[in-house]
């Protein structure tokens with residue numbers, strides 16, 4: 654991830670070009686499962702968001718998922734929903750396969766000279782309002798072998814940048830604007846936050862013809878739910894050295910909390926430097 658001045662401030666923050674078919678596959682999946690509609694209900698201005706720090710299991714089309722809202726220090730109405738067991742996880746993996754994600758694994762594996770890769774944790778995230786994002790890293794101390802990829806599915810393209818990136822020395826902040834068909838990808842200790850946003854209300858802005866007139870605060874588009882939604886895919890070259898670090902970063906139901914052997918058994922299952930038959934499960 655390089656800024657206008659040509660500088661890179663976070664050595665483990667990247668942009669990754671995606672196959673064009675991935676966006677449609679993931680959008681259609683989120684729509685068919687009922688996930689997009691769920692987010693519209695959770696994120697509408699007068700809707701019913703979860704209380705911060707709560708979660709519940711939810712059935713989407715016969716698959717077990719978990720819906721969560723992080724604690725209040727996130728200062729946003731972002732929610733996460735992720736497969737709650739391996740059956741639901743594998744169903745999501747098949748959609749990534751249909752969208753051409755195998756070639757993304759190949760590119761990342763080759764770029765970082767990894768031995769193998771697994772897509773080990775998946776979710777959809779949605780947000781419509783954020784006061785001030787909580788600075789955090791998604792992955793720590795993997796040996797530059799694991800990353801969280803954020804794949805934009807619904808963007809508000811006229812709004813400001815969505816992702817705040819803090820420099821590795823924590824002295825500089827840059828703002829990244831999401832684009833369709835490009836993932837942002839953060840790895841070891843890459844500090845970042847959701848940038849401030851408010852898609853539900855029109856902030857007061859000066860008109861172009863006078864210097865002082867402002868428009869009153871109004872609900873945008875007559876109150877239609879305006880939100881941002883993305884898929885997130887954690888990918889990693891899982892090893893005995895990094896598996897516990899990878900598990901510590903996760904708060905969802907799958908992969909099973911604290912179960913290192915479960916992840917190790919699936920190491921290199923979706924891409925392998927030495928075995929071209931390792932691929933994502935194909936659609937049924």
Ligand SMILES: [Fe+2]
Pocket residue numbers: 789790791845
């Ligand atoms: Fe994050």
